[in-house]
Structure formats: C-alpha cells, structure tokens
Amino acid sequence: MAEADLRIHAVDQGPLEHWETQLPLAVVFAESVEDVQKLVRLAGEHGVAVVTRAAGTSVSGGANAVTGSVVLNLTRMNRILQVRPEDEVAVVEPGVINAELNAAVAEHGLMYAPDPASYRTSTIGGNVATNAGGLRCAKYGVTRDSVLALDVVLADGTLIRTGSATFKGVAGYDLTSLFVGSEGTLGIIVGITVRLRYLSPKVETIAAFFDDLPTAAQGVLEIGRARVQPAIMELLDRGTMQALDGAHGSDLAQRGAALLLLQTDGYGAQIEAEMIREVLVKLGGRVSAPGDEESNRLVNLRRHARGDGIVNEARVGEDVAVPRSQLVKYVEALEGLAAEHRVDLKVVAHAGDGNLHPTFSVSSDDGVIPAEAMERLQAALDGSVRVALDMGGTITGEHGIGTYKLRWLGWEQNDDVIALQRQIKQAFDPNNLLNPNRAIL
Amino acid sequence: MAEADLRIHAVDQGPLEHWETQLPLAVVFAESVEDVQKLVRLAGEHGVAVVTRAAGTSVSGGANAVTGSVVLNLTRMNRILQVRPEDEVAVVEPGVINAELNAAVAEHGLMYAPDPASYRTSTIGGNVATNAGGLRCAKYGVTRDSVLALDVVLADGTLIRTGSATFKGVAGYDLTSLFVGSEGTLGIIVGITVRLRYLSPKVETIAAFFDDLPTAAQGVLEIGRARVQPAIMELLDRGTMQALDGAHGSDLAQRGAALLLLQTDGYGAQIEAEMIREVLVKLGGRVSAPGDEESNRLVNLRRHARGDGIVNEARVGEDVAVPRSQLVKYVEALEGLAAEHRVDLKVVAHAGDGNLHPTFSVSSDDGVIPAEAMERLQAALDGSVRVALDMGGTITGEHGIGTYKLRWLGWEQNDDVIALQRQIKQAFDPNNLLNPNRAIL
Ligand SMILES: Cc1cc2nc3c(=O)[nH]c(=O)nc-3n(C[C@H](O)[C@H](O)[C@H](O)COP(=O)(O)OP(=O)(O)OC[C@H]3O[C@@H](n4cnc5c(N)ncnc54)[C@H](O)[C@@H]3O)c2cc1C
Ligand SMILES: Cc1cc2nc3c(=O)[nH]c(=O)nc-3n(C[C@H](O)[C@H](O)[C@H](O)COP(=O)(O)OP(=O)(O)OC[C@H]3O[C@@H](n4cnc5c(N)ncnc54)[C@H](O)[C@@H]3O)c2cc1C
Numbered sequence: 085m086a087e088a089d090l091r092i093h094a095v096d097q098g099p100l101e102h103w104e105t106q107l108p109l110a111v112v113f114a115e116s117v118e119d120v121q122k123l124v125r126l127a128g129e130h131g132v133a134v135v136t137r138a139a140g141t142s143v144s145g146g147a148n149a150v151t152g153s154v155v156l157n158l159t160r161m162n163r164i165l166q167v168r169p170e171d172e173v174a175v176v177e178p179g180v181i182n183a184e185l186n187a188a189v190a191e192h193g194l195m196y197a198p199d200p201a202s203y204r205t206s207t208i209g210g211n212v213a214t215n216a217g218g219l220r221c222a223k224y225g226v227t228r229d230s231v232l233a234l235d236v237v238l239a240d241g242t243l244i245r246t247g248s249a250t251f252k253g254v255a256g257y258d259l260t261s262l263f264v265g266s267e268g269t270l271g272i273i274v275g276i277t278v279r280l281r282y283l284s285p286k287v288e289t290i291a292a293f294f295d296d297l298p299t300a301a302q303g304v305l306e307i308g309r310a311r312v313q314p315a316i317m318e319l320l321d322r323g324t325m326q327a328l329d330g331a332h333g334s335d336l337a338q339r340g341a342a343l344l345l346l347q348t349d350g351y352g353a354q355i356e357a358e359m360i361r362e363v364l365v366k367l368g369g370r371v372s373a374p375g376d377e378e379s380n381r382l383v384n385l386r387r388h389a390r391g392d393g394i395v396n397e398a399r400v401g402e403d404v405a406v407p408r409s410q411l412v413k414y415v416e417a418l419e420g421l422a423a424e425h426r427v428d429l430k431v432v433a434h435a436g437d438g439n440l441h442p443t444f445s446v447s448s449d450d451g452v453i454p455a456e457a458m459e460r461l462q463a464a465l466d467g468s469v470r471v472a473l474d475m476g477g478t479i480t481g482e483h484g485i486g487t488y489k490l491r492w493l494g495w496e497q498n499d500d501v502i503a504l505q506r507q508i509k510q511a512f513d514p515n516n517l518l519n520p521n522r523a524i525l
Numbered sequence: 526m527a528e529a530d531l532r533i534h535a536v537d538q539g540p541l542e543h544w545e546t547q548l549p550l551a552v553v554f555a556e557s558v559e560d561v562q563k564l565v566r567l568a569g570e571h572g573v574a575v576v577t578r579a580a581g582t583s584v585s586g587g588a589n590a591v592t593g594s595v596v597l598n599l600t601r602m603n604r605i606l607q608v609r610p611e612d613e614v615a616v617v618e619p620g621v622i623n624a625e626l627n628a629a630v631a632e633h634g635l636m637y638a639p640d641p642a643s644y645r646t647s648t649i650g651g652n653v654a655t656n657a658g659g660l661r662c663a664k665y666g667v668t669r670d671s672v673l674a675l676d677v678v679l680a681d682g683t684l685i686r687t688g689s690a691t692f693k694g695v696a697g698y699d700l701t702s703l704f705v706g707s708e709g710t711l712g713i714i715v716g717i718t719v720r721l722r723y724l725s726p727k728v729e730t731i732a733a734f735f736d737d738l739p740t741a742a743q744g745v746l747e748i749g750r751a752r753v754q755p756a757i758m759e760l761l762d763r764g765t766m767q768a769l770d771g772a773h774g775s776d777l778a779q780r781g782a783a784l785l786l787l788q789t790d791g792y793g794a795q796i797e798a799e800m801i802r803e804v805l806v807k808l809g810g811r812v813s814a815p816g817d818e819e820s821n822r823l824v825n826l827r828r829h830a831r832g833d834g835i836v837n838e839a840r841v842g843e844d845v846a847v848p849r850s851q852l853v854k855y856v857e858a859l860e861g862l863a864a865e866h867r868v869d870l871k872v873v874a875h876a877g878d879g880n881l882h883p884t885f886s887v888s889s890d891d892g893v894i895p896a897e898a899m900e901r902l903q904a905a906l907d908g909s910v911r912v913a914l915d916m917g918g919t920i921t922g923e924h925g926i927g928t929y930k931l932r933w934l935g936w937e938q939n940d941d942v943i944a945l946q947r948q949i950k951q952a953f954d955p956n957n958l959l960n961p962n963r964a965i966l
Contacts, residue, residue: 170849173848215695244942249917250846250917251880252658253846253919253921254921254926255938282752285752313722350791350793351796405689405692405694408611409609436692437691480696504679507953511948511949512945524698
C-alpha cells in the first residue's frame with residue numbers, strides 16, 4: 085500500500101500525540117464478519133495491534149493508528165440488514181452511515197434518534213464505539229439509549245452477541261452498555277440492533293439571539309424551570325456564528341453575541357414552543373416568530389457548526405459536560421480563561437445536556453506560532469477542563485477519551501476506578517492488541 | 526438473633542431453590558457507607574459470603590440468603606441526600622423507597638421515572654441492582670436510563686464512584702451500567718445519583734376492554750403503527766382482572782376477557798389519547814370516554830396487580846420480553862400452553878415494552894398438589910420461556926435472573942457470553958463472596 089494511503093488511515097479528525105503521525109503497517113478493508121474474525125486471529129498470532137477505523141471523524145484521536153499496527157477499516161460493511169417497522173428496530177452492519185439509516189427508516193415514520201453533527205459522514209459503528217451524542221439527544225438520549233443488542237468480535241476472534249432485540253432485558257450483566265463507548269478497546273462491533281423512535285408529526289423551531297453568552301445560557305435554565313423538554317437545545321456564541329457566516333454567507337454575528345436554537349416536537353410541539361418563546365422574550369432574547377423559515381435553516385447550519393475548522397496545534401476543541409445549573413457560571417469561566425490567557429474562544433454547546441464544545445485557538449500573522457502562545461493555549465485548555473471538573477462535570481460528554489484526552493483522565497478518575505477498568509480490559513484483551521493505549525489509562 | 530428474624534431475612538418474594546429456605550449466619554443493618562465497608566472487609570477476612578438485601582421484594586430469589594452467609598440489610602440507609610431541581614438530579618442512599626423519592630421531587634415539578642409496581646415498597650438501590658422497569662418505562666425507559674452515577678463498595682471494601690452528575694459522560698468504560706442490573710454480585714451500591722424528568726402537566730387515561738387477549742395485544746401494535754407513544758401501556762387478562770375483583774370488589778372480569786390500560790402525558794396528551802381511542806374503537810375495543818374517572822382508578826389497581834398472590838411451588842410468574850411484533854403470537858402461545866398442560870394462566874404485561882408476566886398455577890381441592898400436576902406446571906413454564914426465546918425474546922425483561930431463572934440462562938446465552946461474564950465477576954469479586962451463585966452462570 086502506498087504511503088499516502090497509509091497516511092490517510094493513520095489519523096482521524098482529532099489531535100495527534102505530539103502532533104506526530106504514526107503510520108500503520110497496513111490497512112485491511114473488511115467486508116464480512118468472517119473477515120474481521122480472520123484478521124483479529126491473524127493479528128493475535130503475530131502480536132500485532134489492530135486499530136479499528138470507521139469514518140475517521142473522531143475528534144479525540146480514537147482512530148489514530150500506532151506504529152506497527154494494522155488499521156481495520158469497516159466502512160465496506162455498510163449494509164442495513166433489517167428494518168423491522170413493527171418491532172421498531174433495525175439491524176445494521178457497523179459501517180452504515182448514520183444519515184443513511186435515518187433515510188431508510190423515515191419512510192416507516194421512524195427515526196434513529198442519536199444524530200451527531202457528523203451524521204452525514206460518521207457510522208453507526210463509530211457512534212456506538214464512542215457513545216455519540218447529538219442534537220436530538222436532549223430529549224431522546226445518547227447512542228447507548230438506542231442500542232439493544234450487539235454482535236462483537238472479541239480479541240481472540242470469537243463472535244458473541246450481547247443483549248436482545250427487545251426493548252427491555254436484564255439477563256446477566258449489561259455487556260451491551262460495556263461495549264458502547266469502549267472505543268474499540270474491548271472488541272470490534274460488527275453488528276448493531278438499534279431501537280427506533282417515532283418521527284415527530286411536527287416540529288417547531290425557535291431561534292433567540294442574546295446580547296451575551298451567559299444570558300443565553302440562563303435561557304436554558306429558565307426553560308428547564310418551566311419544565312418544558314425541547315428535542316433540541318443548542319447554544320452558539322459569536323465566534324461560532326462568525327465562522328458560520330464566513331462559510332455560508334449568513335449575517336448571524338451582527339445580530340447578537342449568542343444564539344439559542346431550539347426545536348420542540350411531538351403533538352405538544354406548538355404549546356411547548358409558545359412557552360419557550362415567552363420565557364426567552366422575558367429574558368431579553370430576540371425571538372423568532374412562529375413558523376419562521378430561517379430558524380430551520382439555522383438548525384441545519386448548526387448541524388455543521390463543528391466542521392468549519394480542522395483542529396491543529398493552534399486550535400483545539402473540548403467536550404466537557406457540567407451539571408445544568410452550572411451552565412452560566414461555566415461559560416463565564418470560559419470567557420475569563422480566554423481573556424486571562426489571551427487566546428481566542430469559540431463555544432458551541434448541546435446546551436440541553438450541559439455539554440459544551442469550547443474551542444481555544446492562538447494565531448500569528450506569519451502562521452508560525454511562538455512557543456509562548458502555545459503555552460497559553462495549553463493553560464487555557466487545562467483551565468477549562470479543571471473548572472468543569474470542579475463544578476462536578478466530566479472531561480468528555482460525547483467525543484470520548486481517544487488518545488488526546490488521556491492527559492486529563494486521571495484528573496477525573498481516581499486510581500481505584502482506573503484499576504477496575506484495566507482489569508476489564510485485561511479480561512477482554514489480555515494481550516492489549518485492540519486499539520491499545522486509548523480510552524482508559 | 527432469633528431464628529425467626531433470620532428466617533425473615535432469608536427469603537425475598539421469589540421462588541426458592543428446591544423451595545428450601547437457607548438461613549444466614551446473621552443479619553447486619555448498615556447505617557452508613559463505612560458500616561458497609563467494614564462488614565465487607567470483615568467478611569472478606571473470614572471468607573464469608575455477603576448477601577445484600579434491600580426491601581426484599583425481588584421476585585427472582587435474588588435476595589435469598591445462602592447457608593453460611595451474612596445478610597447485609599440496607600433499608601436503614603434511607604436518606605435523600607440531595608434534591609437539585611436546577612440540575613434535575615437527586616442523590617440518594619440505597620434504602621430510599623421509590624415512592625418517597627418521587628414524593629420529595631414532585632414539589633419541584635419533577636419525577637423519578639422508573640416506577641415498578643412495587644414502587645411503594647421497593648428501594649432505589651434494589652431498583653438499580655435489578656435494573657427495574659415499571660409502568661412509565663414505556664416512554665421514559667428503565668432504571669438504567671435514569672441513573673447517572675453510583676457510589677459502590679467493592680468486594681475488598683474499596684469505595685468507588687462511577688459516572689458523574691451530568692446528563693452525558695463518556696470518560697472510560699460505562700461502569701455505571703455494568704453495576705446497574707448486576708444484582709449485587711459486582712459490588713454494593715451505597716449511593717445513587719439519578720436524573721429526574723418533568724412531571725407531566727396533564728395525563729389522559731384510557732381503558733379499553735376486549736373480548737379476547739390476542740385482540741388486546743393487537744391493539745398495542747396498532748397504536749405503534751399510528752406512531753403514538755403512550756407513557757403507560759399495560760395489558761391485563763381476565764385472570765388478572767378476576768384477582769383484582771377479588772381483592773378490590775371491582776367488576777372488571779365481567780366486562781371483557783382483556784383490558785388495555787393506557788396513559789398519555791405531556792402537552793400533546795389529549796391529541797394522543799384521541800388517536801389511541803380511535804385506533805382501539807376500530808379494533809372493537811370498548812373504550813372509556815375522555816375524562817373517565819374510573820380509568821384512573823384502574824391504573825392504580827394495576828400498579829398493585831402483581832401483589833395479589835405470593836408465589837409458591839404451585840404458582841410461578843414469569844417475566845419474558847419479546848420483540849413487539851410477536852406480542853399477539855406470544856399471548857396465543859401462552860393460552861395454548863396453558864390448555865396443553867392443563868394449568869391455570871394469568872397474564873399481566875408492560876405491553877408497550879413487550880414485557881409479559883404470565884403466571885402459571887396448579888391447584889387441588891385439599892391443597893396437596895400431586896407430583897404429576899407439578900410436572901405439568903414446570904412443562905408450561907419451560908414452554909413459555911422456550912417460545913419467547915424462539916421469537917427473539919429474553920427470559921427476563923426486568924426482574925433479573927436472581928437464583929430462580931438460572932435454569933434458563935443457558936438457553937439464552939451461549940458459553941462464550943457466559944465465560945465473559947464470569948471473567949468480569951472474577952475481576953470484581955475474586956473470592957466470590959458478593960451474592961454468590963446468582964445473576965450469572
Ligand atoms: C463535523 C463533526 C461533528 C461532530 N459532531 C459530533 C456530535 O455532535 N456528537 C458526537 O458525539 N460526536 C461528534 N463528532 C465526533 C465523531 O463524529 C463521533 O465520535 C463519531 O461517533 C465517530 O464515528 P466514525 O464512524 O467516524 O468513527 P471513527 O472516528 O472511525 O472511530 C471512532 C472510535 O471508535 C472506534 N470504532 C469505530 N468503529 C468501531 C467498531 N465498529 N467497533 C469497535 N470500535 C470502533 C475507533 O477505533 C475509534 O476509537 C463530530 C465530528 C465531526 C468531524
Ligand atoms: C408487588 C410487586 C410488584 C413488582 N413490580 C415490579 C415491576 O413493575 N418492575 C420490576 O422491575 N420489578 C417489579 N417487582 C420486583 C421487585 O420489586 C424489583 O426487583 C425491585 O427492584 C427490588 O427492590 P428491593 O428494594 O425490594 O430489592 P431486594 O429484593 O431486596 O433485592 C433485589 C436484588 O438486588 C440486590 N440489591 C438490593 N439492593 C442492593 C444494593 N444497594 N447494592 C447491591 N445489590 C443490591 C439484592 O441482593 C437482590 O439480588 C415487583 C415485586 C412485587 C412484590
């Protein structure tokens with residue numbers, strides 16, 4: 085295989101350790117469960133690590149290769165095996181693109197709820213391996229809440245099935261949840277049975293511009309206090325709006341310093357939207373009128389809000405989550421950190437879940453970033469993570485630890501918790517050949 | 526401790542192995558996390574098994590003692606430690622009764638969604654250890670979907686914390702889900718952080734009587750086809766109605782052979798109820814009018830429908846779940862099995878989840894059941910489990926394996942899956958002292 089091909093398969097969209105690409109030995113494209121089993125067995129015999137890769141949209145370095153590894157590409161295992169509208173389940177191969185599954189089930193009035201902003205490119209297998217979140221998760225829960233059963237190839241090539249195609253089941257331990265979010269370190273997911281939800285008969289969209297970010301965050305709390313549950317509740321700051329304006333020719337940034345984007349759905353959508361509008365107007369928001377066309381366009385723009393800038397040494401995005409009551413204080417803290425360390429800040433958040441993606445960056449006119457600026461960037465990043473933890477939050481709401489966030493994992497988890505996870509890893513993959521050195525310490 | 530006290534603590538409400546009570550050595554009432562840690566350490570030093578017990582409402586024998594064990598009673602650890610309305614979370618000790626938590630959060634417009642029919646007696650700790658389901662789970666998911674973080678005492682006395690008090694979090698493996706439903710075999714749950722949901726501003730109740738059970742089951746499918754999601758969707762057969770009539774003086778059984786009980790909630794409750802009524806009338810159901818008072822009483826009766834008869838050798842209840850499309854065929858099969866083996870059948874089901882509780886029984890005039898009748902009973906039970914598995918179902922939707930369902934676990938799970946779970950148990954509890962010989966094979 086040409087080095088260029090290896091290079092493409094060596095990295096995902098997340099940060100690299102020391103920003104150095106490690107090339108794999110080879111890339112294998114599996115087309116069947118048997119292909120996966122064969123590769124894993126062969127790799128086991130030769131003590132070669134297997135790095136599983138789907139669409140490579142991870143932003144945590146979870147799919148980054150390691151030197152001497154084989155990359156197992158699953159994108160060709162992309163068949164929707166069953167859509168069972170009466171059971172409200174579907175069975176898919178891991179390489180099926182999220183948007184394609186949703187398109188296939190929509191004709192039955194169904195949806196696969198978890199919709200990461202990468203839904204048009206990322207795979208169900210990747211979503212499961214990272215327990216991906218998304219916009220609709222505010223109401224419908226994350227990937228784990230939609231996964232009923234898994235087919236998994238273990239480190240020794242054994243194929244097992246966990247869970248069952250029923251909505252409920254408590255036979256034995258919850259192995260399904262253990263594989264969900266395990267980032268390919270415990271087994272390779274080769275089949276997924278998902279629960280589908282009802283497509284909403286109607287959706288109401290609300291866009292509300294605010295003069296500052298903390299007030300917009302306060303809106304999230306006020307809506308909660310009104311005990312209204314939107315399907316989508318996203319928060320964008322001015323930096324994010326500027327990026328969208330640049331990419332799409334919109335004029336968002338001049339309309340406010342922060343934007344709350346909401347959708348209500350179900351048969352109560354209209355009443356709920358009305359309640360939300362009232363709450364946000366009272367807070368000083370400039371709120372879109374019912375039926376406003378532009379708001380829907382904004383939601384679609386938001387779905388791509390993370391795609392505007394690839395991460396690199398000088399621009400890194402985070403993924404913390406905090407208890408909801410801390411949202412206002414947390415965005416204030418972020419703004420404080422950006423000022424203190426003189427770095428640029430951009431924030432987009434799945435605000436309904438208390439899950440924020442601040443992106444910090446530094447720049448220079450000639451493109452060469454001085455070491456001193458890099459240090460400020462790192463200090464801001466570390467600070468943003470520390471503050472989230474101090475507020476009772478987590479270092480990663482949905483992107484996973486991958487390789488990049490390993491440096492903070494010990495801040496969140498103590499030695500006993502780390503040891504317990506190591507024991508699980510040891511039991512499942514005694515030779516440490518599946519996605520080594522990521523997800524856990 | 527008097528033998529009578531030991532005897533009370535030796536059994537839960539489920540079947541006993543060979544119907545023989547095994548008395549524990551002692552019962553310890555913990556009042557703090559430290560009490561639990563001390564007991565577990567002491568037990569470890571002496572190689573004594575610890576059987577954790579909460580309210581003892583398990584119907585699977587999960588809390589049954591084993592000879593030579595110490596029973597650890599957690600019912601005195603019953604403080605609600607925090608209600609955080611802004612965060613929409615609560616933190617409780619394990620012995621808090623489900624209904625008490627719900628009462629405490631209701632004043633904030635919140636609810637703890639999972640509501641097993643035992644909600645007035647069972648504990649949050651027990652609910653978590655069994656991943657309990659309930660009536661509202663049709664819409665709001667099971668216990669696992671409401672648990673954010675756990676404090677757990679491990680087999681060596683170490684206290685760990687899993688998860689975080691955020692709605693989302695993917696740092697490391699999902700240990701929280703692994704402990705949920707592990708029936709006390711991996712650790713003792715001493716603190717629980719739950720997510721709360723919004724209490725619905727209104728609820729619409731619908732009662733629909735049918736001439737036969739399969740048609741009522743068909744109603745569940747038709748409602749699904751209309752893509753309406755009720756909060757509650759329960760199915761009761763005539764036998765269940767007769768039992769309720771006997772206990773409460775109602776006249777349900779003479780009104781039909783089956784009853785579907787539904788509730789819709791949220792701001793769309795009324796529209797949804799109207800749609801459901803239409804669907805069920807078309808199917809020949811005798812459907813209650815909007816606002817009908819009696820329907821609400823019926824839901825409350827249903828909440829206690831399982832309490833009418835304690836299990837014993839001659840009367841055993843099951844807990845299978847099947848894919849939704851199989852509901853009609855499955856209730857037909859149950860009726861066939863009852864006829865074939867000449868046993869009595871009673872069915873109550875969390876039908877929205879495809880989770881059924883058939884109870885088979887045999888009787889005799891003098892109370893002495895002939896061995897031949899016991900064999901027929903066992904054949905009917907085995908048959909009902911086998912049919913559920915053949916339809917792609919599971920042997921337990923919510924009650925857990927406990928000790929009673931171990932005999933069927935190997936029918937559902939193959940040796941590789943069993944081995945993997947044993948390795949987890951071995952890693953967490955190497956001396957097999959926590960709730961030995963239950964939940965897994
Ligand atoms: C523009 C953009 C927007 C995004 N928005 C979101 C968002 O809203 N929410 C969110 O959660 N994430 C988001 N992400 C991150 C990313 O898309 C998700 O993590 C996604 O789930 C990764 O899927 P993938 O198919 O690209 O997997 P990859 O990136 O190829 O792999 C991700 C991880 O899973 C492992 N893996 C993949 N497939 C398997 C398998 N079958 N078996 C075992 N292990 C496997 C890999 O080894 C790796 O560790 C976004 C990324 C981008 C670029
Ligand atoms: C009338 C009636 C109705 C019921 N309805 C339902 C229903 O609708 N849905 C449903 O799911 N179940 C139902 N059940 C079964 C039972 O109530 C549930 O399984 C409940 O979750 C058990 O809670 P408990 O506090 O009684 O626990 P126990 O019965 O004391 O214990 C249950 C299991 O959990 C373990 N355990 C308990 N607490 C802990 C802890 N803190 N840490 C570790 N392990 C622990 C025990 O060792 C045991 O294995 C019903 C039972 C009855 C009698």
